[in-house]
Amino acid sequence: MTALHTDLYEIRMAASYLRRGMTEPATFSLFVRDLPGDRGFLVAAGLADCLSFLESLYFDESELAYLRDTVHLRESDVDALGRIRFRGEVWAPPEGTIVFPGEPLLEVTAPLPQAQLVETAMLNHLTFQSTVATKAARCRLAAAGAELVDFAARRTHGPGAAFAVARACALAGFGGTSHVASARRFGLRPVGTMAHSYIQAFPGEIEAFRAFAEDFPDNTVFLVDTYDTITGVRAAIDVARAAGIPDERAGIRLDSGDLLALARQARRLLDDAGMTRSVIMASGGLDEYELSRLTAAGAPIDSYGVGTKVGVSADAPALDSAYKLVEYAGRPVMKLSSGKATLPGAKQVFRTAPGEPDVLASRDEPVPRGHRPLLVPVMRNGRRLRGSDSLADARRRFERDLRWLPESARRLRGPRPVEVRRSAHLEDLTARVRAAARALNSPR
Amino acid sequence: MTALHTDLYEIRMAASYLRRGMTEPATFSLFVRDLPGDRGFLVAAGLADCLSFLESLYFDESELAYLRDTVHLRESDVDALGRIRFRGEVWAPPEGTIVFPGEPLLEVTAPLPQAQLVETAMLNHLTFQSTVATKAARCRLAAAGAELVDFAARRTHGPGAAFAVARACALAGFGGTSHVASARRFGLRPVGTMAHSYIQAFPGEIEAFRAFAEDFPDNTVFLVDTYDTITGVRAAIDVARAAGIPDERAGIRLDSGDLLALARQARRLLDDAGMTRSVIMASGGLDEYELSRLTAAGAPIDSYGVGTKVGVSADAPALDSAYKLVEYAGRPVMKLSSGKATLPGAKQVFRTAPGEPDVLASRDEPVPRGHRPLLVPVMRNGRRLRGSDSLADARRRFERDLRWLPESARRLRGPRPVEVRRSAHLEDLTARVRAAARALNSPR
Numbered sequence: 094m095t096a097l098h099t100d101l102y103e104i105r106m107a108a109s110y111l112r113r114g115m116t117e118p119a120t121f122s123l124f125v126r127d128l129p130g131d132r133g134f135l136v137a138a139g140l141a142d143c144l145s146f147l148e149s150l151y152f153d154e155s156e157l158a159y160l161r162d163t164v165h166l167r168e169s170d171v172d173a174l175g176r177i178r179f180r181g182e183v184w185a186p187p188e189g190t191i192v193f194p195g196e197p198l199l200e201v202t203a204p205l206p207q208a209q210l211v212e213t214a215m216l217n218h219l220t221f222q223s224t225v226a227t228k229a230a231r232c233r234l235a236a237a238g239a240e241l242v243d244f245a246a247r248r249t250h251g252p253g254a255a256f257a258v259a260r261a262c263a264l265a266g267f268g269g270t271s272h273v274a275s276a277r278r279f280g281l282r283p284v285g286t287m288a289h290s291y292i293q294a295f296p297g298e299i300e301a302f303r304a305f306a307e308d309f310p311d312n313t314v315f316l317v318d319t320y321d322t323i324t325g326v327r328a329a330i331d332v333a334r335a336a337g338i339p340d341e342r343a344g345i346r347l348d349s350g351d352l353l354a355l356a357r358q359a360r361r362l363l364d365d366a367g368m369t370r371s372v373i374m375a376s377g378g379l380d381e382y383e384l385s386r387l388t389a390a391g392a393p394i395d396s397y398g399v400g401t402k403v404g405v406s407a408d409a410p411a412l413d414s415a416y417k418l419v420e421y422a423g424r425p426v427m428k429l430s431s432g433k434a435t436l437p438g439a440k441q442v443f444r445t446a447p448g449e450p451d452v453l454a455s456r457d458e459p460v461p462r463g464h465r466p467l468l469v470p471v472m473r474n475g476r477r478l479r480g481s482d483s484l485a486d487a488r489r490r491f492e493r494d495l496r497w498l499p500e501s502a503r504r505l506r507g508p509r510p511v512e513v514r515r516s517a518h519l520e521d522l523t524a525r526v527r528a529a530a531r532a533l534n535s536p537r
Numbered sequence: 538m539t540a541l542h543t544d545l546y547e548i549r550m551a552a553s554y555l556r557r558g559m560t561e562p563a564t565f566s567l568f569v570r571d572l573p574g575d576r577g578f579l580v581a582a583g584l585a586d587c588l589s590f591l592e593s594l595y596f597d598e599s600e601l602a603y604l605r606d607t608v609h610l611r612e613s614d615v616d617a618l619g620r621i622r623f624r625g626e627v628w629a630p631p632e633g634t635i636v637f638p639g640e641p642l643l644e645v646t647a648p649l650p651q652a653q654l655v656e657t658a659m660l661n662h663l664t665f666q667s668t669v670a671t672k673a674a675r676c677r678l679a680a681a682g683a684e685l686v687d688f689a690a691r692r693t694h695g696p697g698a699a700f701a702v703a704r705a706c707a708l709a710g711f712g713g714t715s716h717v718a719s720a721r722r723f724g725l726r727p728v729g730t731m732a733h734s735y736i737q738a739f740p741g742e743i744e745a746f747r748a749f750a751e752d753f754p755d756n757t758v759f760l761v762d763t764y765d766t767i768t769g770v771r772a773a774i775d776v777a778r779a780a781g782i783p784d785e786r787a788g789i790r791l792d793s794g795d796l797l798a799l800a801r802q803a804r805r806l807l808d809d810a811g812m813t814r815s816v817i818m819a820s821g822g823l824d825e826y827e828l829s830r831l832t833a834a835g836a837p838i839d840s841y842g843v844g845t846k847v848g849v850s851a852d853a854p855a856l857d858s859a860y861k862l863v864e865y866a867g868r869p870v871m872k873l874s875s876g877k878a879t880l881p882g883a884k885q886v887f888r889t890a891p892g893e894p895d896v897l898a899s900r901d902e903p904v905p906r907g908h909r910p911l912l913v914p915v916m917r918n919g920r921r922l923r924g925s926d927s928l929a930d931a932r933r934r935f936e937r938d939l940r941w942l943p944e945s946a947r948r949l950r951g952p953r954p955v956e957v958r959r960s961a962h963l964e965d966l967t968a969r970v971r972a973a974a975r976a977l978n979s980p981r
Binding site: 104113119209244276277290297414 | 550656
């Protein structure tokens with residue numbers, strides 16, 4: 094993805110800054126203003142792709158020709174843009190960190206044209222991937238220890254999104270993905286059973302089951318709802334026993350109907366047949382609410398295939414994210430737009446024991462006793478710092494933060510996000526910058 | 538995107554079919570079962586990417602090694618999969634066609650393993666792109682002739698989705714996109730103004746406006762809401778006149794607050810200054826409902842920047858799409874799962890005058906008098922047929938179908954989709970296949 098993956102106004106502004114020599118360091122802060130309905134927290138994700146984008150930022154010759162010939166930038170602007178590389182510094186809470194509204198997901202400090210140009214890509218990766226990681230985390234909370242598998246690839250927003258979704262789900266503790274290319278890229282467990290079409294391609298269900306047991310004796314999960322679910326379960330049992338499949342390698346998948354009632358009936362049939370270790374998998378339009386209903390009712394389901402509703406974060410497919418200039422050339426700045434005001438200066442977030450509020454502070458404030466800072470430097474002089482983007486680290490970080498997260502913020506419905514207090518220093522700075530901006534831009 | 542962009546079960550099923558010599562022609566039908574809330578129609582989009590995927594379907598050496606070493610397929614399975622190319626036939630309503638639930642968006646006929654393997658990619662492209670094209674079409678209906686511009690790139694589901702969204706919006710008649718890479722790839726008009734950060738980087742708003750007018754005298758749209766909107770409008774007028782910018786090249790953008798009231802005040806101020814041809818652009822969380830409210834109230838807004846809510850189709854980010862086996866080796870098949878039954882055999886849709894129902898028929902039925910068939914062959918023997926995927930053609934097709942679409946289906950709230958009747962032949966075939974499937978798979 095090259096530097097043309099941006100909005101036109103970023104390029105026009107960057108050209109204007111370059112022309113005017115406005116290349117002093119600028120700090121932009123990326124944060125989410127408000128949480129969508131029923132969200133009590135956010136899981137930070139997408140930083141790895143942001144850093145890759147920044148490391149390889151440049152316009153190639155054909156892109157520069159496009160900017161000259163079609164966008165009609167001046168030759169001198171095009172030359173200046175052609176020399177742009179990202180040489181800035183980035184601070185962020187590493188992936189997997191749980192954050193709250195107003196807390197930065199990323200802060201970029203770089204010469205103004207560089208920092209401006211990357212806005213679109215930074216917002217895109219972090220908004221999307223944090224949206225999905227958060228949705229997946231909610232499924233984790235609802236699944237009560239049952240295994241979760243990402244089944245979303247067929248309905249994500251394009252093939253690229255299928256990769257990001259598989260990774261975000263893994264970050265939140267999913268046990269595997271159906272998307273083979275993602276499993277390979279990220280070292281995840283590939284998971285797959287059979288589709289209805291497999292059964293329909295044979296003369297009858299029983300013939301399809303026999304063929305499947307013969308071809309995949311090591312992992313034989315029968316899809317039982319093509320015609321009649323309970324008939325299907327009985328056929329699966331007959332075939333598995335006739336084929337001599339050990340019960341821990343056999344299983345069934347339910348994909349329609351009353352999953353709770355069917356799982357109970359299927360469990361009884363399997364147990365009666367002595368197949369006590371055979372798993373029951375469920376899929377079909379699942380999300381955290383349905384998972385919660387099933388686990389609360391004690392559904393005997395071992396593994397859930399969760400697809401579309403997580404892959405597109407169906408009830409809240411985007412976040413109200415912003416990438417705002419907070420400092421330029423050593424001068425803290427802010428925006429006063431109605432309902433969209435921003436706080437000046439580079440930030441830090443200090444966190445302490447569960448149940449205590451986070452503190453949003455200026456970056457250079459001392460760490461209060463008993464607190465730890467959430468933002469760490471992840472890139473300096475345009476090069477990523479080691480260890481800032483491993484999926485394994487992100488998973489561990491998420492598990493740690495999940496243990497910290499208070500129950501009031503974990504609730505699926507009506508949660509209360511952890512409070513974010515502003516430090517006295519930040520309050521004071523905000524008041525001063527606001528007064529100065531008002532004085533300079535008041536009605537004439 | 539290679540053949541590993543698929544779900545694991547597709548690969549396992551394909552391997553099993555190959556092992557068993559089950560390579561007779563299979564027909565899969567891809568359709569949407571139900572429309573999401575408030576949708577009265579669907580705009581078909583995504584076919585071009587489907588055909589590109591099919592044309593280049595293969596597993597490379599490293600992918601085959603992955604299937605052998607990590608997925609643990611047998612060597613003979615891996616060899617057989619390594620020889621797979623797509624050599625099938627595809628019928629579809631071309632992009633831009635307006636369709637309804639149950640009408641195919643795509644039908645693939647190919648040797649069973651090939652047709653099975655491509656399920657994930659076909660569902661992914663068509664579901665996503667039709668979702669967004671439909672959302673964009675609803676904005677068209679709401680905009681009452683005002684210009685629409687795609688501003689979604691910062692919040693689409695990844696960078697790849699930004700391209701697909703820009704294209705889907707263009708298909709539905711948007712006049713431009715902010716996403717430069719998409720503008721270049723698809724030959725769209727790139728559109729951009731300035732961000733709040735540009736204004737904040739200068740000592741005050743007026744200094745920023747002066748710099749912008751100097752640097753972009755050919756296209757000077759001032760963002761006026763950084764501090765106080767009406768003050769911003771007055772500053773824009775002063776700067777444009779002082780810089781001698783012709784009024785048709787100047788404009789303002791509103792991005793927050795009460796857009797209707799602010800647009801009216803701004804229009805009055807511009808007109809009073811003699812800038813009657815200067816445009817007013819509005820943006821900020823817009824969707825078809827807000828556009829409709831603004832246009833119904835006669836808001837003097839010339840151009841709308843529409844972003845996140847269209848780019849993720851916020852109120853309905855996915856469709857209930859399915860890719861179902863309907864025929865194998867000359868035998869029509871169907872699935873009986875509760876609530877998810879399918880109709881057997883390859884299909885055609887016949888359409889006639891506005892207000893009349895569509896007819897869902899078997900593909901080989903004669904065209905009824907006064908009707909035209911919606912599905913056409915777009916690929917034969919794995920090669921796309923000429924003219925099946927031009928964006929310009931898709932736009933024309935969409936405009937034609939939009940004129941045909943009855944008012945009852947166009948409504949933004951509580952629309953009634955055009956009725957889809959089944960032909961007598963299809964009803965009869967369905968009854969016969971259902972009886973046969975029931976007989977073969979009844980409880981034992």
